[in-house]
Amino acid sequence: MDSGTTPLQSPGFLGTLTTVHFVLIAMLAVLTLIGIGYGMKLARARRQGVRELEDAGHLERGDTPVEEAAPPPPVVAPAAPPATPPAPVERVVAAPVERVPEPVVAPAPAPAAAPTPPAPVPAATAGDSDLTRLKGLGPKVAAMLVEQGVPDIATLARLDPAEADAISAQLGMFAPRMTKDRWVEQARFLAAGDIAGFEATFGKL
Numbered sequence: 001m002d003s004g005t006t007p008l009q010s011p012g013f014l015g016t017l018t019t020v021h022f023v024l025i026a027m028l029a030v031l032t033l034i035g036i037g038y039g040m041k042l043a044r045a046r047r048q049g050v051r052e053l054e055d056a057g058h059l060e061r062g063d064t065p066v067e068e069a070a071p072p073p074p075v076v077a078p079a080a081p082p083a084t085p086p087a088p089v090e091r092v093v094a095a096p097v098e099r100v101p102e103p104v105v106a107p108a109p110a111p112a113a114a115p116t117p118p119a120p121v122p123a124a125t126a127g128d129s130d131l132t133r134l135k136g137l138g139p140k141v142a143a144m145l146v147e148q149g150v151p152d153i154a155t156l157a158r159l160d161p162a163e164a165d166a167i168s169a170q171l172g173m174f175a176p177r178m179t180k181d182r183w184v185e186q187a188r189f190l191a192a193g194d195i196a197g198f199e200a201t202f203g204k205l
Contacts, residue, residue, distance in 0.1 A: 136181035
């Protein structure tokens with residue numbers, strides 16, 4: 001009579017499967033231990049070889065041995081010697097000529113212009129002393145001018161404007177006539193003997 005179990009579910013099959021699993025696990029564990037031990041052995045051998053190389057002087061302490069020999073360095077052709085540079089040309093620099101500064105001569109001060117003296121009035125000639133020869137000047141005014149220090153035509157011709165005004169102020173009612181009739185200017189023509197100039201300006205004597 002079927003109990004309803006399959007061959008895979010039978011107790012014998014399950015026990016066999018479990019045993020196989022344990023065996024495989026045990027083998028993997030053993031292989032792992034063997035690999036670890038082999039690796040440790042190789043490490044010890046490597047360290048021993050390094051120490052021997054160091055002791056023999058083929059390897060400095062602290063260096064790591066290289067498994068493969070490094071390729072020889074490339075042969076570099078010796079560089080051609082540099083061309084000898086040309087000798088530098090020595091430049092001759094002329095010494096600067098020291099220039100002696102020229103003495104500065106101050107320009108001489110220009111001489112002060114002397115004041116131009118007034119043109120001298122020529123001395124009265126004979127016949128020029130009569131003040132009444134002047135137009136507009138009669139005997140009475142001539143007498144008043146003599147009292148003021150103007151005795152003749154030459155003296156009247158030498159009066160400057162300020163002096164002429166001062167004398168004119170002393171002539172009373174005749175004061176305006178000195179300026180109006182231009183007595184000083186008339187006297188200068190006559191004192192210089194310029195009769196033509198007098199007559200051209202003031203009319204016939």
